[in-house]
Amino acid sequence: MTESVSSAKAQRYPIDPDIRSRAWLDEAQYHEMYQRSIEDPDGFWREQAKTLAWFREPETISRSTFSANGTDIRWFEDGTLNAAWNCLDRHLETRGDQPAIIWEGDDPADTLTLSFRELHARVGQCANALKSLGVSRGDTVTLYMPMVPEAAIAMLACARIGALHSVVFGGFSPDALAGRVQDSGSRVVITADESVRGGKHIPLKDNVDEALSREGTEIVEHVLVVRRTGGEVAWHDRDRWYHEVVDGQSDECPAEELGAEEGLFILYTSGSTGKPKGLKHTIGGYLLYTSMTHRYVFDYHDGDVYWCAADVGWITGHSYIVYGPLANGATTLMFEGVPSYPTHGRIGEVIDRHGVNILYTSPTAVRALMAHGEHIMDSSSRDSLRILGSVGEPINPEAWSWFHRVVGNGRCPIMDTWWQTETGGHMITPLPGFSEIKPGSAMKPFFGVQPALYDNEGNRLEGEASGNLVIEASWPGQARTIWHNHERFEQTYFAMHEGVYFTGDGARRDADGDYWITGRIDDVLNVSGHRLGTAEIESSLVAHEAVAEAAVVGYPHDVKGQGIYIYVTLADGVTPSEELRKELITQVRHDIGPIATPDIIQWAPGLPKTRSGKIMRRILRKIASNELDGLGDTSTLADPTVVEELIEHRPR
Numbered sequence: 004m005t006e007s008v009s010s011a012k013a014q015r016y017p018i019d020p021d022i023r024s025r026a027w028l029d030e031a032q033y034h035e036m037y038q039r040s041i042e043d044p045d046g047f048w049r050e051q052a053k054t055l056a057w058f059r060e061p062e063t064i065s066r067s068t069f070s071a072n073g074t075d076i077r078w079f080e081d082g083t084l085n086a087a088w089n090c091l092d093r094h095l096e097t098r099g100d101q102p103a104i105i106w107e108g109d110d111p112a113d114t115l116t117l118s119f120r121e122l123h124a125r126v127g128q129c130a131n132a133l134k135s136l137g138v139s140r141g142d143t144v145t146l147y148m149p150m151v152p153e154a155a156i157a158m159l160a161c162a163r164i165g166a167l168h169s170v171v172f173g174g175f176s177p178d179a180l181a182g183r184v185q186d187s188g189s190r191v192v193i194t195a196d197e198s199v200r201g202g203k204h205i206p207l208k209d210n211v212d213e214a215l216s217r218e219g220t221e222i223v224e225h226v227l228v229v230r231r232t233g234g235e236v237a238w239h240d241r242d243r244w245y246h247e248v249v250d251g252q253s254d255e256c257p258a259e260e261l262g263a264e265e266g267l268f269i270l271y272t273s274g275s276t277g278k279p280k281g282l283k284h285t286i287g288g289y290l291l292y293t294s295m296t297h298r299y300v301f302d303y304h305d306g307d308v309y310w311c312a313a314d315v316g317w318i319t320g321h322s323y324i325v326y327g328p329l330a331n332g333a334t335t336l337m338f339e340g341v342p343s344y345p346t347h348g349r350i351g352e353v354i355d356r357h358g359v360n361i362l363y364t365s366p367t368a369v370r371a372l373m374a375h376g377e378h379i380m381d382s383s384s385r386d387s388l389r390i391l392g393s394v395g396e397p398i399n400p401e402a403w404s405w406f407h408r409v410v411g412n413g414r415c416p417i418m419d420t421w422w423q424t425e426t427g428g429h430m431i432t433p434l435p436g437f438s439e440i441k442p443g444s445a446m447k448p449f450f451g452v453q454p455a456l457y458d459n460e461g462n463r464l465e466g467e468a469s470g471n472l473v474i475e476a477s478w479p480g481q482a483r484t485i486w487h488n489h490e491r492f493e494q495t496y497f498a499m500h501e502g503v504y505f506t507g508d509g510a511r512r513d514a515d516g517d518y519w520i521t522g523r524i525d526d527v528l529n530v531s532g533h534r535l536g537t538a539e540i541e542s543s544l545v546a547h548e549a550v551a552e553a554a555v556v557g558y559p560h561d562v563k564g565q566g567i568y569i570y571v572t573l574a575d576g577v578t579p580s581e582e583l584r585k586e587l588i589t590q591v592r593h594d595i596g597p598i599a600t601p602d603i604i605q606w607a608p609g610l611p612k613t614r615s616g617k618i619m620r621r622i623l624r625k626i627a628s629n630e631l632d633g634l635g636d637t638s639t640l641a642d643p644t645v646v647e648e649l650i651e652h653r654p655r
């Protein structure tokens with residue numbers, strides 16, 4: 004898609020003068036500020052750090068080294084602060100009664116607004132409750148929650164007492180949850196009886212029960228259960244109702260004075276190999292980076308109503324539903340439902356109901372709406388909107404123009420933000436003060452970010468070029484390590500090209516120096532904007548006794564961006580059947596969760612391998628994508644005929 008667009012032909016979209024003139028920075032100011040951030044990073048970030056409230060202001064700004072053996076990332080290390088204090092207490096005097104969270108439930112009639120004062124009180128109570136359960140500084144707490152205010156409250160309560168939260172997306176299966184509970188070493192899990200999405204109930208508490216029956220999770224002592232639906236749940240000695248433990252607590256809980264480099268949270272994400280990795284983010288740099296990007300990229304001004312339609316289970320929810328906006332004193336909208344329920348006009352109706360000025364969502368959500376036609380937006384005016392944001396995957400031209408024209412009434416520029424769980428916040432993105440943007444391009448690096456393109460041999464490419472996207476110096480929002488596995492952190496991100504951070508993405512830089520992200524170049528899939536490792540899916544499949552071998556690749560999917568295509572070689576004597584196909588799909592859903600549901604399974608008598616036995620994924624990807632012209636040289640394969648066989652028997 005984006006790869007084939009040359010910069011000369013790239014469409015250009017001029018940003019509306021009213022929006023530009025309102026923006027914090029115009030294009031010239033961006034360039035000047037960016038230059039300063041690169042030439043004098045310490046001076047630049049020392050100044051920016053003043054936007055946070057510190058108990059002790061940092062003297063030392065950054066001391067970071069990138070290396071395959073010896074990566075060490077530190078920002079503001081002698082400063083002390085508290086993230087919850089920054090998100091709550093410091094706003095009480097100036098905006099105590101302003102809405103902090105506007106919550107809209109799955110049922111449009113269910114709404115709740117919490118002012119900063121109310122949120123502060125609830126966080127204090129929850130923090131005291133956690134303390135009463137023995138949680139203290141440095142401990143981890145697993146959250147497996149619906150999109151309800153208690154999710155944000157529990158996150159901030161952890162932050163207040165110096166515990167690290169590990170939020171596990173509510174769409175992950177009990178097995179996936181068990182692995183994360185075990186790896187993070189949480190003694191407390193917070194969940195709800197059920198979550199509700201699109202009118203359907205999802206049994207979160209049952210999933211927790213099942214997860215905690217797995218080996219390795221015995222460490223869990225307490226499960227706090229939010230009563231969301233009143234649905235029936237089984238009860239164990241370790242279970243306590245959230246309201247029974249929290250409601251009686253005092254509102255007042257002192258915010259711990261914490262070092263800037265102490266942990267704020269762990270968040271698991273998929274890589275190309277092995278199990279999901281728990282990326283660890285720390286307090287000072289992360290909070291500064293998320294609040295600053297939130298302010299500039301979305302042109303957030305006091306009084307704006309801001310809506311990020313992600314789930315708190317993902318990094319987007321952490322950075323841009325909770326920490327970034329609340330640190331800026333913004334009103335952040337939390338939406339429990341789905342865009343298609345009760346009607347396809349829901350997103351527009353939420354916008355009108357709450358006067359949303361800024362909407363941040365994903366290309367997948369836009370494509371899902373597009374499929375139903377423009378009239379679905381007739382039930383709303385969306386006149387309050389000023390800025391749109393996109394995240395998670397490359398946005399194709401059709402989705403860009405629909406989002407812009409239909410959702411944004413042709414008035415609102417789209418900030419196509421490229422970033423990752425590892426980066427904490429936006430890395431390459433347009434700004435609302437730019438004179439024009441190019442649909443499909445993430446445009447320019449944010450302050451302090453030094454992107455570069457390398458080829459596979461490690462040469463740094465100059466000018467107009469395509470290559471592996473790397474970042475050449477640390478920025479405050481960067482993840483510091485993989486929980487309990489620093490070596491894996493170094494090997495994954497700093498071994499590919501010495502001295503730089505390797506993103507796993509490919510990109511093109513055009514003649515104007517604008518970046519176009521072309522997608523993952525490793526074995527990570529991006530399905531509906533959700534990151535999934537092919538290795539995780541493969542190991543789930545080969546655990547089935549009928550499967551001898553499995554290879555998973557992505558292929559272009561109209562709505563999801565990428566779909567999951569699976570080649571399965573069956574064990575001797577097993578014959579393919581529809582029933583077996585269903586069983587394998589169930590197995591993957593069981594091991595990982597519904598987000599990993601396979602789209603296509605092809606029975607493969609053999610897989611294309613080199614003579615040394617390595618599976619040629621490049622070829623499998625081409626076959627799955629129907630790109631049969633560019634199969635390349637297959638003569639080095641151990642058995643070239645398997646390729647013809649696979650092509651001939653493609654299931655579509």
Ligand code: WTA
Nearest residue numbers: 394395396397419420421422423424520534
């Ligand atoms: C992809 C989500 C193109 C990319 C914040 C990256 C994007 C991965 C964009 C990270 C974008 C994210 N354009 N691709 N604007 N944003 N990606 O960790 O492949 O869930 O590496 O973080 O999503 O996914 P993650």
